[in-house]
Amino acid sequence: xxxxxxxxxxxxxxxxxxxxxxxxxxxxxxxxxxxxxxxxxxxxxxxxxxxxxxxxxxxxxxxxxxxxxxxxxxxxxxxxxxxxxxxxxxxxxxxxxxxxxxxxxxxxxxxxxxxxxxxxxxxxxxxxxxxxxxxxxxxxxxxxxxxxxxxxxxxxxxxxxxxxxxxxxxxxxxxxxxxxxxxxxxxxxxxxxxxxxxxxxxxxxxxxxxxxxxxxxxxxxxxxxxxxxxxxxxxxxxxxxxxxxxxxxxxxxxxxxxxxxxxxxxxxxxxxxxxxxxxxxxxxxxxxxxxxxxxxxxxxxxxxxxxxxxxxxxxxxxxxxxxxxxxxxxxxxxxxxxxxxxxxxxxxxxxxxxxxxxxxxxxxxxxxxxxxxxxxxxxxxxxxxxxxxxxxxxxxxxxxxxxxxxxxxxxxxxxxxxxxxxxxxxxxxxxxxxxxxxxxxxxxxxxxxxxxxxxxxxxxxxxxxxxxxxxxxxxxxxxxxxxxxxxxxxxxxxxxxxxxxxxxxxxxxxxxxxxxxxxxxxxxxxxxxxxxxxxxxxxxxxxxxxxxxxxxxxxxxxxxxxxxxxxxxxxxxxxxxxxxxxxxxxxxxxxxxxxxxxxxxxxxxxxxxxxxxxxxxxxxxxxxxxxxxxxxxxxxxxxxxxxxxxxxxxxxxxxxxxxxxxxxxxxxxxxxxxxxxxxxxxxxxxxxxxxxxxxxxxxxxxxxxxxxxxxxxxxxxxxxxxxxxxxxxxxxxxxxxxxxxxxxxxxxxxxxxxxxxxxxxxxxxxxxxxxxxxxxxxxxxxxxxxxxxxxxxxxxxxxxxxxxxxxxxxxxxxxxxxxxxxxxxxxxxxxxxxxxxxxxxxxxxxxxxxxxxxxxxxxxxxxxxxxxxxxxxxxx
Amino acid sequence: xxxxxxxxxxxxxxxxxxxxxxxxxxxxxxxxxxxxxxxxxxxxxxxxxxxxxxxxxxxxxxxxxxxxxxxxxxxxxxxxxxxxxxxxxxxxxxxxxxxxxxxxxxxxxxxx
Numbered sequence: 001x002x003x004x005x006x007x008x009x010x011x012x013x014x015x016x017x018x019x020x021x022x023x024x025x026x027x028x029x030x031x032x033x034x035x036x037x038x039x040x041x042x043x044x045x046x047x048x049x050x051x052x053x054x055x056x057x058x059x060x061x062x063x064x065x066x067x068x069x070x071x072x073x074x075x076x077x078x079x080x081x082x083x084x085x086x087x088x089x090x091x092x093x094x095x096x097x098x099x100x101x102x103x104x105x106x107x108x109x110x111x112x113x114x115x116x117x118x119x120x121x122x123x124x125x126x127x128x129x130x131x132x133x134x135x136x137x138x139x140x141x142x143x144x145x146x147x148x149x150x151x152x153x154x155x156x157x158x159x160x161x162x163x164x165x166x167x168x169x170x171x172x173x174x175x176x177x178x179x180x181x182x183x184x185x186x187x188x189x190x191x192x193x194x195x196x197x198x199x200x201x202x203x204x205x206x207x208x209x210x211x212x213x214x215x216x217x218x219x220x221x222x223x224x225x226x227x228x229x230x231x232x233x234x235x236x237x238x239x240x241x242x243x244x245x246x247x248x249x250x251x252x253x254x255x256x257x258x259x260x261x262x263x264x265x266x267x268x269x270x271x272x273x274x275x276x277x278x279x280x281x282x283x284x285x286x287x288x289x290x291x292x293x294x295x296x297x298x299x300x301x302x303x304x305x306x307x308x309x310x311x312x313x314x315x316x317x318x319x320x321x322x323x324x325x326x327x328x329x330x331x332x333x334x335x336x337x338x339x340x341x342x343x344x345x346x347x348x349x350x351x352x353x354x355x356x357x358x359x360x361x362x363x364x365x366x367x368x369x370x371x372x373x374x375x376x377x378x379x380x381x382x383x384x385x386x387x388x389x390x391x392x393x394x395x396x397x398x399x400x401x402x403x404x405x406x407x408x409x410x411x412x413x414x415x416x417x418x419x420x421x422x423x424x425x426x427x428x429x430x431x432x433x434x435x436x437x438x439x440x441x442x443x444x445x446x447x448x449x450x451x452x453x454x455x456x457x458x459x460x461x462x463x464x465x466x467x468x469x470x471x472x473x474x475x476x477x478x479x480x481x482x483x484x485x486x487x488x489x490x491x492x493x494x495x496x497x498x499x500x501x502x503x504x505x506x507x508x509x510x511x512x513x514x515x516x517x518x519x520x521x522x523x524x525x526x527x528x529x530x531x532x533x534x535x536x537x538x539x540x541x542x543x544x545x546x547x548x549x550x551x552x553x554x555x556x557x558x559x560x561x562x563x564x565x566x567x568x569x570x571x572x573x574x575x576x577x578x579x580x581x582x583x584x585x586x587x588x589x590x591x592x593x594x595x596x597x598x599x600x601x602x603x604x605x606x607x608x609x610x611x612x613x614x615x616x617x618x619x620x621x622x623x624x625x626x627x628x629x630x631x632x633x634x635x636x637x638x639x640x641x642x643x644x645x646x647x648x649x650x651x652x653x654x655x656x657x658x659x660x661x662x663x664x665x666x667x668x669x670x671x672x673x674x675x676x677x678x679x680x681x682x683x684x685x686x687x688x689x690x691x692x693x694x695x696x697x698x699x700x701x702x703x704x705x706x707x708x709x710x711x712x713x714x715x716x717x718x719x720x721x722x723x724x725x726x727x728x729x730x731x732x733x734x735x736x737x738x739x740x741x742x743x744x745x746x747x748x749x750x751x752x753x754x755x756x757x758x759x760x761x762x763x764x765x766x767x768x769x770x771x772x773x774x775x776x777x778x779x780x781x782x783x784x785x786x787x788x789x790x791x792x793x794x795x796x797x798x799x800x801x802x803x804x805x806x807x808x809x810x811x812x813x814x815x816x817x818x819x820x821x822x823x824x825x826x827x828x829x830x831x832x833x834x835x836x837x838x839x840x841x842x843x844x845x846x847x848x849x850x851x852x853x854x855x856x857x858x859x860x861x862x863x864x865x866x867x868x869x870x871x872x873x874x875x876x
Numbered sequence: 877x878x879x880x881x882x883x884x885x886x887x888x889x890x891x892x893x894x895x896x897x898x899x900x901x902x903x904x905x906x907x908x909x910x911x912x913x914x915x916x917x918x919x920x921x922x923x924x925x926x927x928x929x930x931x932x933x934x935x936x937x938x939x940x941x942x943x944x945x946x947x948x949x950x951x952x953x954x955x956x957x958x959x960x961x962x963x964x965x966x967x968x969x970x971x972x973x974x975x976x977x978x979x980x981x982x983x984x985x986x987x988x
Contacts, residue, residue: 009935023953024927027904030952031923034905037948058924067928
């Protein structure tokens with residue numbers, strides 16, 4: 001109680017210092033007057049009485065000071081004085097202040113950006129109920145070359161009845177459904193889920209309810225939950241949507257709820273359907289992943305151990321489906337993170353290095369400044385300032401720089417983060433990159449710790465300085481080399497860190513450029529893609545009907561004036577799935593393991609439409625699309641070379657071993673085409689193509705090479721489709737080039753971000769090197785003056801300084817390269833196409849760093865060489 | 877010069893509170909004069925040191941002050957004991973008595 005009042009009273013006093021002092025002075029004057037009167041009454045003369053009274057009261061000023069100390073918070077006032085002094089002294093030396101503040105701001109800004117992503121991806125709790133105890137359950141089938149594979153409902157049942165590691169488990173799958181009956185038919189992405197999924201995750205609906213256990217039962221009505229996005233676009237955010245019936249795949253569903261766009265678990269889903277009788281009827285279909293909640297006491301390791309035993313039991317009971325299939329669990333975060341974990345960690349490593357560089361810069365500048373201020377310190381010490389006071393003064397200056405730079409940095413960093421979040425495609429799922437309370441605290445903690453560490457370092461280096469030679473103030477410390485080692489060490493650290501970042505970025509950029517410069521094998525410009533998925537109705541039961549539909553459709557599209565050529569395929573290049581095959585006349589590579597390749601079903605004219613060169617043999621013709629025609633196949637060049645090295649592939653036989661497709665026919669190779677890449681960032685496998693009709697499939701992607709405006713083309717094509725099949729959704733509607741760019745934005749984004757940060761690191765390091773070299777040479781002014789006076793040529797002095805810079809550059813670069821080699825050997829396992837031993841990159845980055853350091857040295861060296869010995873020597 | 881004892885830290889506070897309790901509202905000079913009188917010259921009170929103590933006591937809410945007019949017609953700041961100050965005085969007096977009696981007994985024992 002008293003404590004609070006005391007603090008309030010003191011704070012109040014702090015704010016109205018002047019008034020209280022005046023008040024007290026008046027009070028003291030009254031005191032002296034009263035005492036004087038008494039003394040006069042006792043018989044003293046007025047003058048003597050006044051003198052006596054003053055003596056007995058003590059000096060007014062001292063009393064005021066004493067009282068002030070009592071009244072206010074002396075340490076705050078002290079701090080205020082130190083702060084004012086610090087600001088004044090920094091303002092006297094704006095170059096130092098601005099350099100220190102800006103390099104720190106850059107470091108902190110970079111760190112803020114990196115941290116926002118690190119925190120969002122790796123630290124911030126997932127927005128689900130008890131998110132840290134949620135795991136994904138998947139399968140792996142090493143013998144089939146798949147390390148992440150889907151699960152089946154049969155496995156779900158087995159886990160539910162026999163596993164003790166989980167107290168809740170739900171299955172999730174995706175499906176395409178067609179929404180009709182509205183303004184236009186839409187193809188939607190549905191998330192097909194166990195009815196208890198949303199309750200398990202703690203996801204709350206925006207309207208209506210989430211699924212309950214009754215949903216999905218055979219006896220229950222068909223229900224659906226809409227996503228907010230679809231609810232707004234297709235239903236105009238209708239508040240009466242709950243209870244309405246909508247038509248999906250020609251069946252009626254009743255809407256029971258709307259999920260918010262921020263639900264986080266299935267960011268791409270338009271609607272949610274419960275797993276129902278249709279799905280239950282096919283328990284062996286491998287199309288799910290499971291989300292499970294660890295039971296109390298269970299760990300991921302224990303769960304994996306249990307799942308291993310369970311997998312063996314399931315494989316024994318269902319050998320056909322489950323032989324070689326192993327169930328495993330991993331933290332939900334790890335699953336959702338996908339490939340982002342390592343890049344984010346490396347990114348944070350880089351920005352931390354930038355921050356360290358910035359802090360080192362501030363420390364270097366501060367140590368150098370305090371060394372050059374030894375004269376000032378000596379005078380202060382002789383005037384009665386304690387060692388502690390001087391060190392405190394330096395620390396307060398450091399704090400001013402740190403807080404200013406840090407605040408600027410955080411503001412700038414948040415701004416850049418917002419910019420990045422706005423620019424990057426939204427595929428973040430449950431991850432959010434805004435900094436909440438704990439995130440901000442953590443970031444500030446990191447930055448402050450860094451600043452404190454370097455502050456302590458510079459304070460330590462200052463306490464080792466002697467303040468005691470005021471007479472030699474100006475030149476004190478000139479001859480001493482104690483802190484020269486510290487300065488050089490910091491500069492070498494800066495150069496080596498910058499080289500590390502440079503080499504790392506160089507290697508990554510080269511990897512990315514190498515991949516990007518690989519010809520994709522086809523021409524993606526001016527190609528519009530549209531996906532057509534024929535309904536599973538009787539009309540397309542016969543393969544010939546689907547073939548006929550696509551043949552007619554492409555013919556009609558081809559007749560449009562702006563269309564140059566049209567064909568269709570599934571899948572397009574850059575998306576694909578591999579398949580096992582057997583080739584006649586080729587040795588099996590590994591015993592028991594079939595070779596695998598990418599495969600696609602294509603319509604005649606596909607190669608010409610995408611401008612994939614036909615190297616040998618022929619393209620498919622209309623004849624090949626008939627079910628009765630001889631089975632044929634077209635292979636890519638690398639497939640042909642790998643399978644029949646040194647021989648022509650034409651006339652050879654291949655069969656594709658599609659699971660569950662019955663006896664696969666032997667196909668005759670009729671053509672060899674150029675290679676196309678299956679993906680930008682994965683090793684190449686080679687492709688094989690079979691003609692549509694062998695087999696006939698109902699889902700194909702149109703590839704339309706066109707001239708002019710694609711928006712108009714989309715309208716025209718849709719009209720053509722709907723003339724034949726009015727309720728058929730046509731989606732994707734994307735340019736092939738955009739599609740590819742969107743799919744592979746991540747590595748490119750990382751390359752750009754890393755380049756920016758490494759440039760920053762180099763710039764910050766250069767500032768540090770420049771400061772060290774120019775400071776050291778400025779300290780040696782007198783020495784240079786003497787050298788010049790006794791016959792050194794300016795060139796020799798110039799070389800002297802330059803040599804110092806060169807030494808820094810050389811040692812720093814060497815250390816940086818060794819570090820880079822170590823780090824990049826780890827990173828090359830993460831980034832495809834990065835070779836850690838690319839001598840060219842090392843040489844370029846080394847040369848760049850050396851050149852930059854020499855450039856930073858050139859100015860001080862030039863200045864040193866132009867010293868006028870007479871002026872310098874007279875100075876003392 | 878015989879040692880005049882310096883005012884122990886904390887005892888001055890107690891003296892001020894006690895004086896205000898006995899005498900009623902007083903200005904700074906009145907307080908100083910009264911304390912010197914009671915101590916009968918045994919105490920070297922640098923009268924200025926009274927003022928930090930007064931600020932301290934006021935900030936703790938044990939006394940309050942206001943400008944007024946002295947007997948001689950001068951403007952002066954008058955200090956008054958508050959209720960909290962009175963309670964503090966009782967508690968301090970009690971503890972001071974205990975301490976001094978312990979010290980007294982302790983020192984007597986030493987002598988015998």
